[in-house]
Amino acid sequence: MGEAPALLVDDVQDGALNGLELKNVTCKTTATVGDKAYVIGGADDGTLSIEVQIFDRSLGEWVRPTVRGTKPVSCNGLSAVPLEDRILILKKGSKPDDQIWFLEIDTQYVRQQQKILGSEVVAWSKGVIGNAEKPVVISGPSGVGKGTLISMLMKEFPSMFGFSVSHTTRAPRGMEKDGVHYHFTEKSIMEKEIKEGKFLEFASVHGNLYGTSVEAVELVADAGKRCILDIDVQGARSVRASSLEAIFIFICPPSMEELEKRLRDRGTETEEQILKRLRNAEAEIEQGKSSQVFDFILYNEKLEECYERLKVSVSEAKTSRVFEMFFLPLIILILSIHWCRNYWDLTVSSLLHLNPDL
Ligand SMILES: Nc1ncnc2c1ncn2[C@@H]1O[C@H](COP(=O)(O)OP(=O)(O)OP(=O)(O)O)[C@@H](O)[C@H]1O
Numbered sequence: 001m002g003e004a005p006a007l008l009v010d011d012v013q014d015g016a017l018n019g020l021e022l023k024n025v026t027c028k029t030t031a032t033v034g035d036k037a038y039v040i041g042g043a044d045d046g047t048l049s050i051e052v053q054i055f056d057r058s059l060g061e062w063v064r065p066t067v068r069g070t071k072p073v074s075c076n077g078l079s080a081v082p083l084e085d086r087i088l089i090l091k092k093g094s095k096p097d098d099q100i101w102f103l104e105i106d107t108q109y110v111r112q113q114q115k116i117l118g119s120e121v122v123a124w125s126k127g128v129i130g131n132a133e134k135p136v137v138i139s140g141p142s143g144v145g146k147g148t149l150i151s152m153l154m155k156e157f158p159s160m161f162g163f164s165v166s167h168t169t170r171a172p173r174g175m176e177k178d179g180v181h182y183h184f185t186e187k188s189i190m191e192k193e194i195k196e197g198k199f200l201e202f203a204s205v206h207g208n209l210y211g212t213s214v215e216a217v218e219l220v221a222d223a224g225k226r227c228i229l230d231i232d233v234q235g236a237r238s239v240r241a242s243s244l245e246a247i248f249i250f251i252c253p254p255s256m257e258e259l260e261k262r263l264r265d266r267g268t269e270t271e272e273q274i275l276k277r278l279r280n281a282e283a284e285i286e287q288g289k290s291s292q293v294f295d296f297i298l299y300n301e302k303l304e305e306c307y308e309r310l311k312v313s314v315s316e317a318k319t320s321r322v323f324e325m326f327f328l329p330l331i332i333l334i335l336s337i338h339w340c341r342n343y344w345d346l347t348v349s350s351l352l353h354l355n356p357d358l
Pocket residue numbers: 140141142143144145146147148149262263265266300301302303304
């Protein structure tokens with residue numbers, strides 16, 4: 001894949017943004033990846049969002065891609081650094097939590113979207129500075145206690161964790177509020193939104209549709225919190241295959257008898273639904289234990305003990321991040337010094353060898 005001719009890029013940078021149909025461009029930048037020049041520009045046209053247009057050199061034409069994710073708002077200036085499957089965008093003069101963005105151009109999510117739509121797709125994702133950690137995906141059979149454990153975590157650390165509010169076609173239970181526990185929706189609407197690519201993952205669970213919208217996860221990240229997803233095993237598998245880097249925890253019941261007792265005592269399902277959920281539980285537990293999707297498998301026998309193990313699992317993931325961010329660079333630095341010293345010793349000894357008088 002060659003670079004776009006300099007002329008094209010210059011043309012683009014010199015204001016050949018007509019193709020973008022943007023008026024009053026306040027910031028613009030260009031990144032070339034293979035045959036494509038990505039022109040990224042903000043227009044003061046009322047939407048105040050940064051738009052993207054692609055010049056495809058192999059076709060010799062402008063393409064306006066479908067844009068997924070929340071678009072960043074326009075700013076005073078932009079810089080672009082092409083990376084392997086995305087373009088790093090730096091917004092000048094923006095607040096620290098709004099400075100770093102990624103325009104995904106060839107990630108697994110984008111490729112999947114291109115396949116669904118049959119056209120060019122790009123996706124915005126926000127770069128996070130600071131302490132925001134990987135999202136936590138929690139799965140397990142119905143009634144095992146996922147919701148209970150998540151509530152405990154959110155109650156103890158309200159400013160650290162945020163819940164990803166899923167969409168579902170099932171009816172609300174007594175105390176459940178729309179937009180808080182779930183976004184309750186119609187099957188036809190959800191199917192349409194799935195086709196439009198609104199969901200990071202979705203699955204048919206116990207006879208209803210459930211799904212995590214891209215927006216639900218972004219809302220939590222935008223609030224500077226660590227996202228918690230309560231989703232079934234199929235959903236966890238899809239997230240594992242997506243570009244969202246998360247940690248995956250599977251919760252197991254101590255026994256099927258105890259699971260049945262918890263479901264019955266909860267009293268939120270009809271007899272028919274309880275039996276369906278119990279039938280599905282066996283396969284879910286089997287998949288959860290054997291699928292290689294999950295980083296941690298926890299048994300929820302005594303609630304407090306399981307909650308303590310959940311907190312350890314969540315912070316162990318943090319420890320490995322500390323390793324990546326602190327110890328790994330330190331090891332690389334020590335190795336580099338070691339290699340430089342070896343190189344220096346070699347150079348000195350070969351000079352001595354050439355000139356024995358030294
Ligand atoms: N360790 C435990 N011991 C006894 N009861 C528990 C334990 N953990 C949770 N429960 C109870 O079991 C019931 C089911 O828990 P919860 O609703 O959290 O399950 P869930 O996994 O979120 O289910 P679903 O997937 O259907 O939403 C609740 O009544 C809860 O109080």
